[in-house]
Amino acid sequence: MQSIKLKSGFEMPALGLGTWQLKGDKCREAVKKAIELGYRHIDTAWIYDNQEEVGKGIKEAKIKRENIFVTSKVWTENLRYEDVLRQCQETLEQLDMDYLDLYLIHWPNKDVNLSETFRAFKKLVQEGKVKSIGISNFNAARVKEAKEKSEIPISVNQVEYHAYLNQENLLKTCKENGIVVTAYSPLARGELFDDPILIKISNEVDRKPGQVALRWLIQKGLVAIPKASSEKHIKENKEIFDFELSSRQMNDINNIQVRKRLVNPGFSEF
Ligand code: NAP
Secondary structure (H helix, E strand, C coil), rough: EEEEEEECCEEECCCCCCCCCCCHHHHHHHHHHHHHHHCCCCCCCCCHHEEEEEEEEHHHHCCCCHHHHEEEEECCHHHHEEEEEHHHHHHHHHHHCCCCEEEEECCCCCCCCHHHHHHHHHHHHHCEEEEEEEECCCCCHHHHHHHHHCCCCCEEEEEECCEECCHHHHHHHHHHHHHHHEEEEECCCCCCCCCCHHHHHHHHCCCCHHHHHHHHHHCCCCCCEECCCHHHHHHHHHCCCCCCCHHHHHHHHHHCCCCCCCCCCCCCCC
16 A cells, blocks of 8 residues: 655555445444455544444454554644643544554634644644544644744645646645645545546546546545445555556646535635
8 A cells, every 4th residue: 555654654555445424334444345356544533433333343454553553633612721632532442553654734723822832732742642643624724823932843634626626725734834635525525426528538548537637636636535335445445555546637627627525614714
């Protein structure tokens, strides 16, 4: 599995399994299956209410803890110092793990000073409970603010990113600050499967449009975390490391004119 070096010094696998909306046995089985098929990175969050099943799936796959990269996120209403520490502990207990590879602020919260949240993140890193820290759903201005307010390096910004939401400016800001961008909803939840440009390119490279959409992200230097529940989908999404898109194909996708943001909850500021 291809991986990317983070500012913290740790490596992050370029493809992970998203688990939002995966619950119960379905979640446990998808996580186990993904690891058996070669995934080495699982994305969850406290708010997904599935961390116990994620932990069980990882255990059942019988992989050593150091060989799997686990990301979780502290919820936006819990960004005060003590709340962060408490929620991280709950997450570790639910996953039945000693540490997280990556811990993210799930959404910004304008009512809590970022410095306070990052102080808690620093303590978690010092205690060995978290290896790398990051942010999620931060726009370019907030990325710069976060960088100023954290005493330890911010490794990742996880945002919605797909062929229908090519956030080039945000990507540039993150790259300039040494922050890796993880693309969530990388398949635009299936909305881009019928896209004529992706279909044309998928015929040229003899792949599925979804595989082309994921490959495009990887070649742009992003990490992608598609969610899938069936073995067929989990397997298909991983088969993106044995072909390459040409610069013309990359540019054709860069220039897709559709702009569609799928995640824009009411509590968000943007
Ligand atoms: P997504 O990964 O773009 O799309 C998931 C959907 O695509 C599911 O309905 C899945 O169906 C389907 N699918 C997956 N692979 C397929 C394939 N090969 N062929 C056909 N259909 C396929 O959307 P997402 O779940 O919104 O995003 C992925 C992950 O990002 C989440 O699970 C979560 O971990 C993370 N995320 C983070 C945030 C945040 O605020 N940080 C927000 C949203 C999402 P099946 O399940 O039936 O396979």
